[in-house]
Amino acid sequence: MATIFSRIIAGEIPCYKVAEDDRHFAFLDINPVQPGHTLVVPKKEIDDIFDLSADEYADLQRFAHKVAHAVKGAIPCRKVAEAVIGLEVPHAHIHLIPINSEADVDFRKKAEVSAERMQEICNEIAAKF
Numbered sequence: 517m518a519t520i521f522s523r524i525i526a527g528e529i530p531c532y533k534v535a536e537d538d539r540h541f542a543f544l545d546i547n548p549v550q551p552g553h554t555l556v557v558p559k560k561e562i563d564d565i566f567d568l569s570a571d572e573y574a575d576l577q578r579f580a581h582k583v584a585h586a587v588k589g590a591i592p593c594r595k596v597a598e599a600v601i602g603l604e605v606p607h608a609h610i611h612l613i614p615i616n617s618e619a620d621v622d623f624r625k626k627a628e629v630s631a632e633r634m635q636e637i638c639n640e641i642a643a644k645f
């Protein structure tokens with residue numbers, strides 16, 4: 517069965533898409549830790565990010581690098597944190613989270629962002645990509 521992220525990539529489930537190329541896809545996390553929290557995924561369905569080949573992993577990071585610059589350009593922040601967790605969704609992904617302090621990366625705390633604001637943030641990041 518396809519993962520939820522494969523279904524998002526296929527357009528079967530809606531998302532706030534910020535960027536895409538032939539092998540990668542980036543969209544806003546539906547339950548963001550901070551406004552602008554973005555997920556970067558390979559279109560290839562694989563659970564553990566470290567089961568990608570070294571080249572696939574490098575390509576994913578290259579794409580994430582570009583997305584991170586778009587996030588930084590759209591959301592005022594000191595840094596864009598990058599994290600890999602992968603315990604909830606078995607489809608490799610990188611979290612990009614705009615932060616001003618270490619405390620801003622706490623996966624137990626979620627930001628409340630309206631659907632309207634999510635769409636604005638999505639548009640702003642997409643425009644910077």
Ligand code: 5GP
Pocket residue numbers: 520531532543544545546547548555600601602603604605606
């Ligand atoms: P992890 O697998 O790294 O522990 O966390 C998975 C992340 O995916 C979580 O931050 C969660 O909010 C996000 N997520 C789970 N399901 C969906 C979904 O259907 N749409 C979006 N946009 N994000 C999701």
